Amino acid sequence: MAKGAGQRDVAVISVAVRQEEALTDENEVQLLVDLVNRARDAVGLSQTEIGFTCSGSSDFLAGQAFSFVQTLDAVGAFPPISESHVEMDGAFALYEAWVKLQIGDVDTALVYGYGKPSAGSVRDVLALQLDPYYLAPLWPDAHALAALQARLLLDSGTVTPEALAEVAVRSLHNAVDNPNAVRASADATPEELLAAEPVADPLRASDLAQVADGGCVVVLAAGERARALCERPAWIRGIDHRIDGHALGTRDLTRAPSAAMAAQEVGASSDRLDIAEIHGPTTSQELILQRELGIAGETAVNPSGGALAADTLMASGLIRIAEAAARVGAGTADRALAHATSGPCLQQNLVCVLEGD
């Protein structure tokens, strides 16, 4: 977005999402065969009509080097395809595909992200994401770091434990209508959640993302091709991502400057946002992000329930984009923001603004 020169119109024209608490009888390829077919079939495209394919996943989650090579089988990569992979959330794969579509050589792209975190302990795996010399050897797990961040937030006086519980309750209520939600409740109350013991003080289980296995597939198309294939494309009006420093001691953990920068680059606050799908792996992080992204009271936050309802590492960000695009496509929202995060304590952030015609 840095240059802002004549952008080509690119839209999300099809999405497929699946999340479960644990996919014990299916591997990643089996999971994706169905999702890829659903996403392509919905717009009547075969793989040979897809101009570029890009995916996001993690070898550490799969427990195997080059694990993404297998999932090419779910796409059907013969005849050969123009394809790439990022070791990042699928939202960043979508960004790479969007860039490719901006060049103008191709008009369609297939994007997917997936993960099966149930096979291990995600909070511990993520400790290996830290500075390998000074921080990772201490094995601070992801919940512990998020708790330090939440404590700083509470101590700053801008947020109360009740506010955290209200975020959790809103997620539980919204998740009731989401078939992919692992955790949902129509009648949860803040009082009830606050009565539970903290898991990583001050965070309770209800403040922490609900780990889920799953995947997400998105089809993108440019300009007239999008209109021809889809009744109501969700146009990407802006997409940008930024990263903050890594060392936790150099950051004000109550802020996420990279999220604010990305939101500004895409002009998120230039008009009313009907919905915002925010990738907040904890209630406290969601509140930090709401502030950085400039989410106002009129915007419905995480109508899907968000990561608190089902969080699939390497796909959660892309799922936020899919959830927002689906609502724009269905006409229940005209302008939506979708967000993805990666790294300890919201280090890296991507923001995407989607609009209907």
Added chain:
Amino acid sequence: MGGERTAVLGVGQTRYSSNRGDVSIAGLVREAAYRALEDARLGWAEIDAVVIGKAPDFFEGVVMPELYLADALGCVGKPMLRVHTAGSVGGSTALVAASLVQSRVHRRVLTLGFEKQSESNATWALSLPQPFSVSINAGAGGYFSPIIRQYMARSGAPDLIGCMVAFKDRRHALANPFAHLHQADLTFEAVVESPMLWDPIRYSETCPSSDGACAMVLGDEAAGDASDSPVAWVHGTAMRSEANNFPGRDEVNPLASRECAADVFGQAGIVDPRAEIDVVEMYVPFSWYEPMWLESLGFAEVDHGWRMVEDGSTGIEGGDLPVNCSGGVLSSNPIGASGMIRFAEAALQVRGMAGDHQVDGVRRAFGHAYGGGAQYFAMWVVGDQKP
């Protein structure tokens, strides 16, 4: 190839060696990045985005190490992407960086590939047990040796062609100060007599295990025009992938390789690669892949690639199509950087800045990387003139 004209403004490499214990991972990547910026005569502030690539995270035991490297690469407050496409990753990473310029999203992009194999154990990383599948524990050499035998049977190539490639590349490496292996005393006989690891692959026909990083600064047309030193213009870029395992797959000469080459040469307007390309940097981790790729890429007739090796066509001294003047992957293999080194060396050749392994009068050069079970391909053509 549409979009904005793209130029290589700077290249930076570390010395490749089996153990860069003198630097951290951050220190290693910063060394290459700083040299690329110096070469491009640009400062960190003039870089809009960073695209980093490396092979599996298990190779260092760090999950998504780019997060930790954001500070070292001057990336705070900027966009950062991390590419991972098997052995081709260094090439794919350069192509993703190029796409950020071609799309006019950014004006100047820093791209970098690295591996610090001494931090972990690659054989462990590649041998993690998987449910319901029996590991053949053969390593990459064991995977590729039957394919090479198939090539030998098809083409009728003499047995020692692979040794000739290995000897040539190790000789080339002596003129490259960054190369890992500097085997000044190596003889052809010693290559032939080295232990047979995976028949027909001998020890001296395999790549070493290296630490190292390679970086490039890419810029748009205005940035290329503004450069005081020579730049390499990108004439074509292509990536292709195909499934690994299905009946009828030609593993010796994969369709993805042929289609990727046709695409990249088509973009560059090249009809006869052997006549129109002056120097080649291709991904040859096992010696026999030089004749195999020469055929697949269209530099030689099918089944005749080995003749170019035999008659010395691919040597820097006297060859009409010098291949891997840097010493290639056979002389340095920091896996995640190896593809980018091919792309960067091609750029150095057209800029006339390859030092002692410079080939005279290079107008157009070809950079190549492959990965997985010879199923991932990344290629580019660079030239001294604008496309």
